[in-house]
Amino acid sequence: MSKYYIYQDVKRCIGCFSCESHCKTKNNLPVGPRFCQIIPVGPKLVNNLPRIANIFMPCFHCENPWCVMACPTGAMQKRPKDGIVFVDQALCVGCKSCITACPWGTPQWNPETGKAIKCDYCMDRLDQGLKPACVTKCITQCLHFGDASEKTKTARERFARAIAEL
Amino acid sequence: MKESVFSICGMCSVRCPIRVEVEDGIVKWIEGNPYDPGMAGRLCAKGSAGLAMVYDYERPQNPLIRKGKRGDGEWEKTSWDEALDYISSKLKAIIDEFGGKAVALSDRGGPFRDIHRSFLRAIGSPNYFNHDCTCARNVQHAAISLFGSGRKTFNYDFKNCKHLVLYGRNVFESLRVKAANTIMELLDRGGKLTYIDVRASGTAMKATRFWMVRPGTDYALDLGIIHAVIRDKLYDAEFVNRWVLGFKELETFVAPYTPEWASKETGIPSEEIVAFAHEVARDKPAVIFHPGWMLARYRDSFYSARTSYILNALMGSYETPGGLFFQKGPGDAGKKGLNALLDTIPKPKDKRVDGCGWKYKHFESGPGLLHLLYPAILSEDPYPVKAYIVFRHDPLLALPDPEAQKKALDKLDLIVSIDSNYSETGWYADVLLPSATYLEKSSVIRTGKGLKPQFDIRRQAIEPRNAARPDWWIFKQLADRLGVGEYFRFKDMEEFWKFQLEGTGVALEDFDEKGFVSLADAPIWWDRMKGLKFETRSKKIEFVSSLLEENNIPSFKPYESPKTPGDGTFRLAFGRSPVHTHGQTQNNPVLHEIMPENTLWINATQAEKLGISSGDRVKVTSSDGSHSGIIRANVTEFIHPEVVFMVHGFGRKIPWQTRGYNRGLGDYRFETGLLDVFDPVGGANALLECFVKVEKAK
Numbered sequence: 101m102s103k104y105y106i107y108q109d110v111k112r113c114i115g116c117f118s119c120e121s122h123c124k125t126k127n128n129l130p131v132g133p134r135f136c137q138i139i140p141v142g143p144k145l146v147n148n149l150p151r152i153a154n155i156f157m158p159c160f161h162c163e164n165p166w167c168v169m170a171c172p173t174g175a176m177q178k179r180p181k182d183g184i185v186f187v188d189q190a191l192c193v194g195c196k197s198c199i200t201a202c203p204w205g206t207p208q209w210n211p212e213t214g215k216a217i218k219c220d221y222c223m224d225r226l227d228q229g230l231k232p233a234c235v236t237k238c239i240t241q242c243l244h245f246g247d248a249s250e251k252t253k254t255a256r257e258r259f260a261r262a263i264a265e266l
Numbered sequence: 267m268k269e270s271v272f273s274i275c276g277m278c279s280v281r282c283p284i285r286v287e288v289e290d291g292i293v294k295w296i297e298g299n300p301y302d303p304g305m306a307g308r309l310c311a312k313g314s315a316g317l318a319m320v321y322d323y324e325r326p327q328n329p330l331i332r333k334g335k336r337g338d339g340e341w342e343k344t345s346w347d348e349a350l351d352y353i354s355s356k357l358k359a360i361i362d363e364f365g366g367k368a369v370a371l372s373d374r375g376g377p378f379r380d381i382h383r384s385f386l387r388a389i390g391s392p393n394y395f396n397h398d399c400t401c402a403r404n405v406q407h408a409a410i411s412l413f414g415s416g417r418k419t420f421n422y423d424f425k426n427c428k429h430l431v432l433y434g435r436n437v438f439e440s441l442r443v444k445a446a447n448t449i450m451e452l453l454d455r456g457g458k459l460t461y462i463d464v465r466a467s468g469t470a471m472k473a474t475r476f477w478m479v480r481p482g483t484d485y486a487l488d489l490g491i492i493h494a495v496i497r498d499k500l501y502d503a504e505f506v507n508r509w510v511l512g513f514k515e516l517e518t519f520v521a522p523y524t525p526e527w528a529s530k531e532t533g534i535p536s537e538e539i540v541a542f543a544h545e546v547a548r549d550k551p552a553v554i555f556h557p558g559w560m561l562a563r564y565r566d567s568f569y570s571a572r573t574s575y576i577l578n579a580l581m582g583s584y585e586t587p588g589g590l591f592f593q594k595g596p597g598d599a600g601k602k603g604l605n606a607l608l609d610t611i612p613k614p615k616d617k618r619v620d621g622c623g624w625k626y627k628h629f630e631s632g633p634g635l636l637h638l639l640y641p642a643i644l645s646e647d648p649y650p651v652k653a654y655i656v657f658r659h660d661p662l663l664a665l666p667d668p669e670a671q672k673k674a675l676d677k678l679d680l681i682v683s684i685d686s687n688y689s690e691t692g693w694y695a696d697v698l699l700p701s702a703t704y705l706e707k708s709s710v711i712r713t714g715k716g717l718k719p720q721f722d723i724r725r726q727a728i729e730p731r732n733a734a735r736p737d738w739w740i741f742k743q744l745a746d747r748l749g750v751g752e753y754f755r756f757k758d759m760e761e762f763w764k765f766q767l768e769g770t771g772v773a774l775e776d777f778d779e780k781g782f783v784s785l786a787d788a789p790i791w792w793d794r795m796k797g798l799k800f801e802t803r804s805k806k807i808e809f810v811s812s813l814l815e816e817n818n819i820p821s822f823k824p825y826e827s828p829k830t831p832g833d834g835t836f837r838l839a840f841g842r843s844p845v846h847t848h849g850q851t852q853n854n855p856v857l858h859e860i861m862p863e864n865t866l867w868i869n870a871t872q873a874e875k876l877g878i879s880s881g882d883r884v885k886v887t888s889s890d891g892s893h894s895g896i897i898r899a900n901v902t903e904f905i906h907p908e909v910v911f912m913v914h915g916f917g918r919k920i921p922w923q924t925r926g927y928n929r930g931l932g933d934y935r936f937e938t939g940l941l942d943v944f945d946p947v948g949g950a951n952a953l954l955e956c957f958v959k960v961e962k963a964k
Contacts, residue, residue, distance in 0.1 A: 112450050114438040115468055116844040117860050121311035124856045125318060126295065131859050143466060143904055149476055150466040150904050237297055237309045239443055240450045 102161035102183035104221055105248035106235060111258070112242035115140055115154035119234035119243060126222060126233035133208030135159070135219035136234055156243065158234070159206040159219035161185045167218075170201035176216070179223065186220035189213070221245075272299060272781025274712065274724035276704025277312040277319070278847040279376060280442045281712075283781060284313065286705060286727040293317050293705055293728055301780035304444035311845045313443075315856040319686075319703060320731065324853055324923055326688060326700035327732035336676070337694045339921060346735065346743075353697055354747035356680045357389070360652040361748070366390025367616040371655040372397070372636055377712040378724070381754075381762075382657055384607040385741040388750035392614045393651065396633040400664045403635065404561045404948030408571035410630065411811040411821070412579075414801030417557065419592060421716060424448040426588035428549035429458040432469065433484050433574065434563075435556045439468040440842040458549070460542065462487065464839055465867060465911050466904035475542070481837050481909045481954065482564050482828030483532040487539070488573035489825060490528020493520045494540050495580050500547035502582030508795055510579055511802075512810030512821065519822040531827060533906075550581040552588025561950065568948025569823050579807050585794040592792060592799065593715035596770070599786040604713055604721065604766045611753050619651055628817045628947065635949045637665055637941055640674040653680040657737065658701065660689035663849040663915065666937030666953060669892070684740060687850050688920045700734040707736035708759035711766050714782070717789035721772060722782035723763070738762070819947055831957050834876065835889075836868070836910040838956040840933040849915035852926035863930035865900040867911040868960065873901040876962060883963040886910075888936045889956070895931045896963050910960060 115138060123135045135158065142152040165185050168176045175191035176198050178184070187198075187207075192215040198207040199216060207218045222232040230236065235245040244251055269288045274281050275296075283299035296316055298305030319325065329349035334340030344352075360368050371386045372395035373379060386394050398406065402417060409417040424430060425448040437449055453459060453472060461473035462484065470476045479487060495501050496517050506513055525543075529536040546553055555577040561567045583589030596603040617624050620638035623631030643651050654675070662668040668690065675681060675694065683692035686703045701707075709724040730736065742754045756762040763774055776783045792798055802808045810821045831837055842848075843861055851857045866884055868876075878884055880901040887894040895917065905911055916930030937956045944951050 112454070114446060114450070114472065114844070116310060116438070116441060116446075118309065118311040118314065118844075120860055121314040121845070121856050122309070124859070125314045131855055134859075143471060143902075149473065150470050152468075152471045236307050237314065239308050239310055239441070240447055241308070 102178075102185070102221070103247060104161065104182065104184070104245065105251055106156070106158055106221075106232070107244040107246075107251035107254070108156040109242040109244065109254060110153065112240045113138075113154045113156070114240055114242075115152060116239055118237060118239050119156065122233040122237045123219075129217075130210065130212045132211050133217055135208065135217075157204065157206075159185060159221075160204065161221065166201040166203065167198035167207055170197040172197060176207070182226075184221050184223050185218070186223065187216055187218055189215055189217075192216055271725050271727040272723065272777065273704065273727055274709070274722065275309075275313050275316065276724075277316050277851070279374060281376065282309070282313065282443050283722055284309065285781070288727050291728055293320060298443060299781055302782070304447065308443050308447065310441050310443055311857060311860065312847055312851060315851070315854050316703070316705060318856040319851075319854055320705050320728070322853075322855060324688075324925070325686060325703075326692070326698060327734070328700060329733065330698040332696045336681075336696070337672075339693065341698070346733065349697055349699060350740075350743050350747060353680070353682055354744060357653055357744075357748060360679055361389060364650050364652055365616070366614065367393060367619065368650055368652045369393065369655065370395060370619070370639055370651050370653070371657065372659045372661065373657045374659050375633065378709040380607050380710045381738045382741050384611055384753060385745050385750075387608060387611045387614060388745055388753045389748055390614045390616075392616050392618050393620075393639070394633060395620075395636040395639060397636070397659055397661075397664055398633055399635045399637050399944070399950050400562045400953065401560050401950070402558075403950035404567040404945050405557050405559065405571040406630065407628065407948045408557060408568050408575060411572060411814050412575050412802070412807050412809070414803070414808075416630075418715070420584070420590040421593050422554050422556070423588050423591055424452055424554070426552060427452055427457060427554050428552040428588055429460065429546050429554075431460045431546065431553070431555045431574075432462065433556065433558055433570065434463045434841075435558055436463070436467045436469045436841060438472060439844045440560070441844050458545070460546075464906040464909045467841065468844065470904070477532075477534050477538075478904075478906055479532045479534060480828070481839065481906060484570040485566050485573060486523070486528050486531035486825055487534065488570060488577065489520055489523035490525045490532070490536070490539050491543050492516070492573060492577060492580070493523050493528070494525050494543035495547065495577070496520060498540075498543065500543055501580040502550055505551070505582030505584075505794070506580065509584075509798060509800070509807050511804050511806040511808045516576065516809045516822065523825065531825070547581065551583045551586045553581045553583050554578065554589060555581070561948075563952065563954040564828065565943070565945050565952045565955065566823065566826065567950065567952070568945045571948070576809060579809075585792055585798055591717060594717060594719050594786070594790045595715045596713065596719050596785050598790055599719050601719075601785045602770045604711055604770060605768055607753065607762075607765070617648065619649060621648075622949075626949075628813060628819060629949045635944070636661060637944060637951055640671060640941060643674040643677050652678055653682075654678055655682045655684065656689075656691050656695070657684045658686070660691045660849055662690040662694060663932065663934055666934055666940035666943075666951060666956070668935060670938070670941045684737060686734065688853075688923055690849070690919060693920050699740060700732065701740060702730040702734045702736045706730040706734060707738070709738075710759075711763055717791070719785045720782050721770075721777075721785070723777045725781075726759075814947070823947075829957075831908055834961065835957050835959050836872075837908055837954060838933055838936055838958045839909050839911045839954055840914040841911065843913045846913065846915055849918070849932075852915055852918055852929070853923035855925065858925045861913075862925070864897070864913040864916040865930075866897045866960070867900045867902055867905045869905050869907040869909075870901050870903045872907050873899065876960065878960075878962050885961050885963045886931060886936065887959040887961075888938045889958065890938045892938055893935050895935070897931045910958065
């Protein structure tokens with residue numbers, strides 16, 4: 101697994117889809133491929149209030165990525181230093197094996213180049229000490245980027261505050 | 267070469283401060299201005315998609331002159347010289363025969379109006395309009411009737427608020443980046459959010475209380491709440507005694523409007539209304555009853571906004587942390603404000619053609635009421651209007667009933683549209699001028715009022731693409747051609763900025779570091795028991811309004827119950843999505859992909875009766891049968907049975923916008939017969955007085 105993680109604080113997510121637009125414009129994507137997507141599920145009544153789940157779906161950058169194993173040319177690969185899974189466009193032949201292999205529908209098809217593309221956590225930005233576009237410009241800062249181990253803290257602290265009020 | 271430019275977003279009317287990264291003349295990255303603590307990089311979907319708009323080839327590229335009939339879409343590409351000469355010769359002939367007053371201009375308001383308003387004034391026309399008759403006019407007039415000054419007198423301290431009450435003000439979808447974030451902080455702190463609407467919008471999904479009211483009964487709900495607040499002595503007596511004029515009259519007026527009565531009108535149980543009144547009063551004064559923004563909804567929306575403002579007064583929530591604070595300007599910080607070009611030009615002597623300020627003394631004259639321009643064009647009363655310049659505004663889509671509007675527009679000798687998007691009105695115009703987008707132009711320096719007033723600046727990030735030109739240049743060119751160039755001596759925006767800043771003590775270089783210049787070191791709060799500056803005659807909050815009473819308008823209007831639609835018919839409501847700006851972004855490549863078309867929300871029980879399931883194609887027909895269209899249904903229990911809903915701005919009819927063309931339906935086309943239906947006291951259109959028939963499509 102990549103050492104990084106995007107944690108979505110669903111309580112703060114308002115389903116504004118800005119992460120998608122930040123991603124599309126930063127990566128200069130044509131119409132079609134979406135590296136990340138908000139999937140709204142619901143609404144339904146929870147404790148008599150309408151609630152919707154806005155599920156954020158980026159790439160999870162798996163430890164043993166199906167897409168990397170399926171790729172016949174070595175285009176889909178893991179970056180050794182941090183485990184980010186990315187596609188080397190020069191090596192991709194457009195066979196779509198990665199699209200077939202990924203259980204979460206992460207690798208996307210670029211209709212303009214005829215090759216697979218995917219979320220690479222904006223690694224060019226990371227290398228400049230910045231965060232991914234979706235996280236940087238998230239309106240309510242519900243998206244957090246960093247080490248996976250740090251991100252459990254927010255949830256624990258919120259839970260602790262909630263039970264302290266009981 | 268890499269550059270970083272501070273600017274102001276132009277994707278919607280919120281106009282957030284941004285930072286733009288440009289590489290070799292191409293925009294690569296847009297983010298919220300990192301130096302503005304409310305932005306800190308954050309941006310909405312539309313803000314990022316500004317990049318897609320600039321580089322979209324489906325935007326107006328060259329000046330076009332109409333060849334065929336109006337609206338037929340036959341255009342001839344022309345040069346700027348030719349287009350400007352054509353417009354000015356037509357305008358000259360009109361001005362010679364009918365006077366400058368025969369030229370009307372409308373825009374969408376905002377802080378960047380100085381140059382084009384000056385153009386209109388220079389040619390001698392008082393007929394400046396904006397979009398506000400389909401937006402906040404009712405709220406504006408409600409504020410004036412209570413405080414003597416408009417709705418922008420106040421802003422909201424969401425961050426410290428303990429209980430925020432919203433009447434359809436859909437803060438998480440009709441987005442302001444800073445406000446959305448601070449309201450989220452309110453919720454994180456355990457603050458309360460009561461949301462009242464006819465449907466569960468994105469804001470309802472975060473609310474701590476959601477009331478699905480019967481459409482058109484917000485005023486009844488307010489009256490019931492006020493009754494409970496006064497009856498149970500829940501108000502801030504000290505504040506009311508000090509600042510309110512007419513409390514006794516209010517008490518007498520609301521006596522019959524009990525929570526039990528309000529319950530019958532709204533569908534909200536009376537014990538919930540009473541419990542709410544007690545709950546909200548416990549949190550006073552850190553309480554906000556939001557008076558609304560787009561309140562061009564019903565014939566009594568003025569009174570619902572007014573009673574919301576009244577509730578804030580009862581809670582004592584003016585000029586207090588967590589409530590509504592007075593927005594302070596440069597003068598309040600001991601500084602001189604910006605110079606305005608408009609002030610250098612003599613005011614036209616003629617009265618406004620729409621009657622605002624003279625025939626209708628309770629309507630503010632400033633931007634008037636655009637819906638009243640149409641009958642004036644048709645009747646030529648009080649005088650003829652022959653030309654209409656529409657600047658980044660789309661009345662055929664914003665005002666109701668485009669076919670009725672066209673009957674008036676057809677009497678005009680000249681319609682000019684100046685826009686960086688194709689608009690329905692532009693498509694019907696005689697000349698279409700491509701204006702530069704916000705990334706391709708500089709605008710006048712803006713005064714940002716608030717607890718800490720500031721000046722901020724929109725600097726041009728890149729050269730205009732194709733033949734687009736900045737609006738300041740277009741109006742300056744027209745002014746020169748019409749012989750009033752003497753007022754427009756500046757050669758570029760840098761010269762104009764220097765004129766604006768003269769005497770303020772602020773230099774242009776001061777904007778370089780952060781894109782704005784703060785005029786105060788610390789937030790300015792006034793003493794809320796001694797120092798509040800209300801501009802009414804009594805210097806108080808006038809529950810009984812001197813302005814209304816002297817125009818024979820009641821300060822408190824007896825409630826009238828809204829119409830209930832018959833079987834198979836529904837009131838048509840419209841609203842916003844977080845990814846689209848009204849009718850301006852449906853063709854944007856990025857935003858179109860996220861939301862390509864709208865759907866019709868319909869109540870699950872009603873849908874079952876009509877045999878409609880989610881995803882079905884349904885036929886919607888206007889009440890007079892003249893317009894119908896097909897749309898996909900979104901069957902949901904989260905909408906009131908009397909109403910159907912669609913997101914505004916879809917159903918575009920401009921074939922050159924291939925993505926948005928004919929996708930979904932436009933609510934405004936169903937608002938037949940509503941062009942002259944408006945709130946008689948607030949002035950805004952009553953856009954929700956629209957009923958449609960819904961049936962399963964064959």
